Amino acid sequence: MSDTPNPTPPAQRLIVNPLLGDRVVQTPGRMNRREGATVCPFCADIAAGRWPDDQPTWARPNDFPPLRPPLGECYVLLYAREHDLTFVQLGQERVAAVVDLWQQIYLDLSARYACVMTFENSGEAIGQTQHHPHGQTYGVSFLPPTIERELAHVTAAYAQTGTCLFCQVVAGEAGGPRVVVETPHWLGFVPQWARYPYEVHLYARTHVANIGALPRGGDAARELATALIQLVGAYDTLYEAPMPYMLALHQLADERYHFHIELLPVGRAPGKLKFAASAESAFGLWLNDAVPEIKAAELRTVLAGGQ
Numbered sequence: 001m002s003d004t005p006n007p008t009p010p011a012q013r014l015i016v017n018p019l020l021g022d023r024v025v026q027t028p029g030r031m032n033r034r035e036g037a038t039v040c041p042f043c044a045d046i047a048a049g050r051w052p053d054d055q056p057t058w059a060r061p062n063d064f065p066p067l068r069p070p071l072g073e074c075y076v077l078l079y080a081r082e083h084d085l086t087f088v089q090l091g092q093e094r095v096a097a098v099v100d101l102w103q104q105i106y107l108d109l110s111a112r113y114a115c116v117m118t119f120e121n122s123g124e125a126i127g128q129t130q131h132h133p134h135g136q137t138y139g140v141s142f143l144p145p146t147i148e149r150e151l152a153h154v155t156a157a158y159a160q161t162g163t164c165l166f167c168q169v170v171a172g173e174a175g176g177p178r179v180v181v182e183t184p185h186w187l188g189f190v191p192q193w194a195r196y197p198y199e200v201h202l203y204a205r206t207h208v209a210n211i212g213a214l215p216r217g218g219d220a221a222r223e224l225a226t227a228l229i230q231l232v233g234a235y236d237t238l239y240e241a242p243m244p245y246m247l248a249l250h251q252l253a254d255e256r257y258h259f260h261i262e263l264l265p266v267g268r269a270p271g272k273l274k275f276a277a278s279a280e281s282a283f284g285l286w287l288n289d290a291v292p293e294i295k296a297a298e299l300r301t302v303l304a305g306g307q
């Protein structure tokens with residue numbers, strides 16, 4: 001490598017690992033974000049009248065964006081004006097508004113970017129720095145490695161079978177022992193390849209490529225809000241506290257792709273976390289301390305009110 005030290009770091013730099021093909025974004029400005037700040041910047045927005053009165057949710061520009069144009073754009077997705085609510089406490093109406101915000105931001109950013117990464121990091125254990133209920137969105141000009149790999153496998157499957165690999169997964173899981181949530185529009189299950197004990201993937205039952213393709217305010221959007229509240233609530237019950245989790249919308253403006261949400265809860269038992277340690281981080285080999293069928297049964301019991 002011929003790079004020489006640069007006394008003025010660039011605002012951002014996209015590097016491709018020549019050994020793996022993975023991308024790394026270097027974004028030194030984020031080192032100074034507001035851990036430990038005593039004033040919530042989002043409550044300050046409300047006090048200053050910056051949050052438009054007619055919007056129940058708000059896509060606010062990220063003050064410490066890891067990506068800037070032309071590489072990307074980053075927003076904080078504010079879920080509610082109330083500072084202290086957990087995702088479950090938001091309730092049906094406000095989570096439905098969150099789903100609507102996910103749809104709006106997708107439609108906006110997908111016009112300019114190759115991928116819209118909408119996600120949430122919940123809990124200090126996985127790096128949440130602001131407690132006001134929120135998620136995030138990055139519009140990115142390239143495909144994140146995981147989405148790229150999924151698309152490659154799906155494309156290969158189309159060539160082989162002529163059908164969507166994700167749809168095959170939905171058909172294979174429906175009615176099976178790993179199912180956790182079933183609604184007319186969604187199937188939630190602990191995938192056979194789960195990395196975290198309580199990992200749940202929520203798939204659209206019909207083939208849609210992204211959340212922007214769902215009718216806004218329709219049954220599918222409402223069912224999604226209900227399912228997410230139930231799942232996160234079940235995590236909290238099993239963890240006996242708010243379980244730290246990641247939530248990621250996997251979507252693309254590509255009809256071969258199939259919209260799904262991955263819930264990656266990092267709790268494995270009350271007070272115990274699953275870390276991406278050496279096997280996972282250094283070797284890419286995930287060790288799951290649990291069997292998906294058993295964890296799915298536990299989640300079903302909690303969701304049925306049996307615990």
Ligand SMILES: [Zn+2]
Nearest residue numbers: 040043083132
């Ligand atoms: Zn706040």
Ligand SMILES: [Zn+2]
Nearest residue numbers: 164167207258
């Ligand atoms: Zn499909």
